[in-house]
Amino acid sequence: MAFNSHYYYAIFFFSVLFYVFSIASSQLSSDFYGTSCPKALSTIKSAVASAVAKEHRMGASLLRLHFHDCFVNGCDASVLLDDTSSFTGEKSAGANVNSLRGFDVIDDIKTQLETACPGTVSCADILAVAARDSVVALGGPAWTVGLGRRDSITASKDAATKDIPSPLMDLSGLISAFSNKGFTTQEMVVLSGAHTTGQAKCQFFRDRIYNESSINSDFATSVKSNCPSTDGDSNLSPLDVTTNVLFDNAYFKNLVNKKGLLHSDQQLFSGGSTDSQVTTYSTSSSTFYADFASAMVKMGNLSPLTGNSGQIRTNCHKFSVFVPFLIGLALVDDGIANDIDDQHGEESVTKIEALQHKRDRLVRKNTERKEKIKRLTTELEGLRSNGAEMRKKIDVLRREVAQLHEATKVMKVIASQAMDLEAEVARLQHDTLMKMSAIYQVRYLKGR
Numbered sequence: 001m002a003f004n005s006h007y008y009y010a011i012f013f014f015s016v017l018f019y020v021f022s023i024a025s026s027q028l029s030s031d032f033y034g035t036s037c038p039k040a041l042s043t044i045k046s047a048v049a050s051a052v053a054k055e056h057r058m059g060a061s062l063l064r065l066h067f068h069d070c071f072v073n074g075c076d077a078s079v080l081l082d083d084t085s086s087f088t089g090e091k092s093a094g095a096n097v098n099s100l101r102g103f104d105v106i107d108d109i110k111t112q113l114e115t116a117c118p119g120t121v122s123c124a125d126i127l128a129v130a131a132r133d134s135v136v137a138l139g140g141p142a143w144t145v146g147l148g149r150r151d152s153i154t155a156s157k158d159a160a161t162k163d164i165p166s167p168l169m170d171l172s173g174l175i176s177a178f179s180n181k182g183f184t185t186q187e188m189v190v191l192s193g194a195h196t197t198g199q200a201k202c203q204f205f206r207d208r209i210y211n212e213s214s215i216n217s218d219f220a221t222s223v224k225s226n227c228p229s230t231d232g233d234s235n236l237s238p239l240d241v242t243t244n245v246l247f248d249n250a251y252f253k254n255l256v257n258k259k260g261l262l263h264s265d266q267q268l269f270s271g272g273s274t275d276s277q278v279t280t281y282s283t284s285s286s287t288f289y290a291d292f293a294s295a296m297v298k299m300g301n302l303s304p305l306t307g308n309s310g311q312i313r314t315n316c317h318k319f320s321v322f323v324p325f326l327i328g329l330a331l332v333d334d335g336i337a338n339d340i341d342d343q344h345g346e347e348s349v350t351k352i353e354a355l356q357h358k359r360d361r362l363v364r365k366n367t368e369r370k371e372k373i374k375r376l377t378t379e380l381e382g383l384r385s386n387g388a389e390m391r392k393k394i395d396v397l398r399r400e401v402a403q404l405h406e407a408t409k410v411m412k413v414i415a416s417q418a419m420d421l422e423a424e425v426a427r428l429q430h431d432t433l434m435k436m437s438a439i440y441q442v443r444y445l446k447g448r
């Protein structure tokens with residue numbers, strides 16, 4: 001199939017069109033699948049319940065999948081996309097590689113839902129509901145999950161590397177990692193309570209158990225037994241040393257007793273601003289549950305794709321050929337869409353990616369331009385108001401100049417009148433002198 005520039009323009013145009021259209025996206029709603037897939041929620045719930053019954057840790061893994069999805073460009077199932085020869089997803093990012101689990105459970109749910117209601121329930125919604133059902137299956141709180149997310153057609157390893165917090169972070173790093181996503185420090189603390197369940201690898205807490213002082217020594221000794229100082233990177237320890245298979249407030253009790261497994265965990269109770277909140281949760285599981293549920297709702301609302309954005313993947317591991325791409329092709333040349341075959345699949349994917357990058361660049365440029373226009377408009381308004389002020393000043397000056405002109409004219413008249421008067425005075429003086437000299441002459445003649 002030969003692509004020429006017209007096809008690219010058409011594809012590009014329709015991609016942008018869809019993108020722009022999708023900006024006016026709808027909100028999530030809890031009954032989104034009420035008519036389109038009424039069994040969606042019960043299917044997810046029972047699949048999660050049986051997966052957690054089989055292996056408790058699966059509840060933790062599914063909860064973490066949703067977190068790692070939402071923190072990287074929003075809850076759009078980007079975390080589920082596999083790498084291909086021409087596409088790098090998020091699975092290979094440091095925080096995810098050999099660490100994220102639960103993909104099989106998501107696949108199982110997706111297969112069931114594709115049979116029940118094909119092309120309807122997004123992978124991103126499955127992740128959000130599975131996270132909630134996991135917490136419930138482990139004895140934790142429930143919350144209402146807003147639905148209607150769609151799946152991304154992109155992923156970003158860079159964003160995954162940058163946006164997912166590291167277990168080596170200090171309190172200030174954790175606070176800013178969450179505030180970058182719009183969360184308060186309090187929400188960061190309560191969400192960290194997810195570490196009341198699940199496991200972590202030795203490589204993530206070795207430094208803490210061997211080198212840190214703010215750690216309970218019995219706890220450190222017991223964890224060391226399965227995490228040697230130089231080996232066993234992948235050996236697991238429970239994040240909550242007391243009741244790891246329960247979603248309870250024991251995590252916070254552990255922190256108060258200096259039994260946090262990760263450096264980042266113990267940072268929440270280390271003499272800093274979050275100590276008091278940790279103490280509150282350690283004594284009130286109901287406060288922890290209520291706050292955790294609200295923070296999870298907020299997390300699930302992170303930049304979802306809705307309306308016409310993204311797509312509903314049929315297989316959560318890969319995105320389907322971009323819909324606007326096909327429409328673009330169809331409108332340019334009805335016959336071309338039929339030409340897409342397996343042989344060109346790979347090539348098309350590369351081209352789609354290039355177009356998506358181009359689209360992203362364009363949208364970025366557009367945003368930059370909008371900002372520039374805004375800046376210039378503000379400057380212009382500033383100049384206009386300065387101009388108005390200047391005009392007022394000029395008017396005042398003009399009036400002053402006019403008054404000066406008037407004054408000058410009056411001065412000229414007065415000066416000429418003065419000159420006339422001076423001439424008159426001179427004439428009078430002359431006349432007076434003449435008269436006096438005539439008088440003197442008469443007196444002289446008389447005297448002789």
Ligand code: HEM
Pocket residue numbers: 057059060061063064067098099100101165166167168169174188191192194195197198199200201202204239262264
């Ligand atoms: C506060 C910053 C956080 C850091 C630094 C962090 C870091 C980690 C690390 C290093 C692990 C162990 C991974 C492994 O060994 O393979 C882990 C596990 C886990 N994290 Fe976090 N995490 C954070 C916040 C969260 C949040 C907000 C949630 C969910 C709301 C969460 C849920 C979990 C769960 C459930 C596990 C256990 C997963 C399993 O056993 O498969 N974490 N986290």
